[in-house]
Amino acid sequence: MSFCQLLDLIGRDQISILLEKHDVFAEYINLENIKGALLGVADDKISCLISEVVITKKALRDRKTSTATAFDERWEDFESCLMLDGYRVERNRIIKIEPFIESSEPIEDDLAKELRRTNLPSSEEIIDLIKRSAEEFRKPAPDYYNGCLTYSRVALETLCKELAIQRGLIVSDNDTKVWGNSIRFLKEYAFFDKKEEDAITSIYTFISPGAHKPLGFTDKEFARFGMNLAISVSYYAAKKFNG
The missing domain is CATH 1.20.120 (Four Helix Bundle (Hemerythrin (Met), subunit A))
Known part of the structure; x- marks a missing residue:
């Protein structure tokens, strides 16, 4: 959900291309539809999508200077949510903080x-x-x-x-x-x-x-x-x- 909120700031055209690139399809580009589309996607596709957003953070942030502050706030929340799930962003890459156990629940x-x-x-x-x-x-x-x-x-x-x-x-x-x-x-x-x-x-x-x-x-x-x-x-x- 935090990732969806972040995507919502980068512009509909950009989101549409980004989702299509990773084989994620939403009928209409809005916050609720993006969330629904991502819920039905395999974890590996989500990981690739998130990785691209992390790698291109600066380009996404700089697209609209009027939303730079909002983007920074959402990005900080996104990083916090990643850390709660056992990951951190380091040098434009997502790093596992701890070993991952397949099929385990939080x-x-x-x-x-x-x-x-x-x-x-x-x-x-x-x-x-x-x-x-x-x-x-x-x-x-x-x-x-x-x-x-x-x-x-x-x-x-x-x-x-x-x-x-x-x-x-x-x-x-x-x-x-x-x-x-x-x-x-x-x-x-x-x-x-x-x-x-x-x-x-x-x-x-x-x-x-x-x-x-x-x-x-x-x-x-x-x-x-x-x-x-x-x-x-x-x-x-x-x-x-x-x-």
């Missing part, structure tokens, strides 16, 4: 399925927090950094609290140590063992405010990395609960 989709299977009262709230984390990630710098990690961390905290409550933990409204108490209770109840407790609390601390960003990571890379860590460990906890 971990956030797997998490949503497992959360709904738990029937926890806050499952939809946790799913919404993950979505909000991704939305924050797409914001311009520097807004995305703290928002993305905060929503991911709160999602993990909320899940562990719900799991502990299901196991009998009583949580008061003014409990300021709900995270620590929940994790401790889950270990004492033998839901988590010591290694699992250490791993989960370490990840929580790692993405908390004031945590040291690893050398070599940009803010954008670390925000995505931290978000994925929180999603992965949340999936692990939900999957184990459903066990």
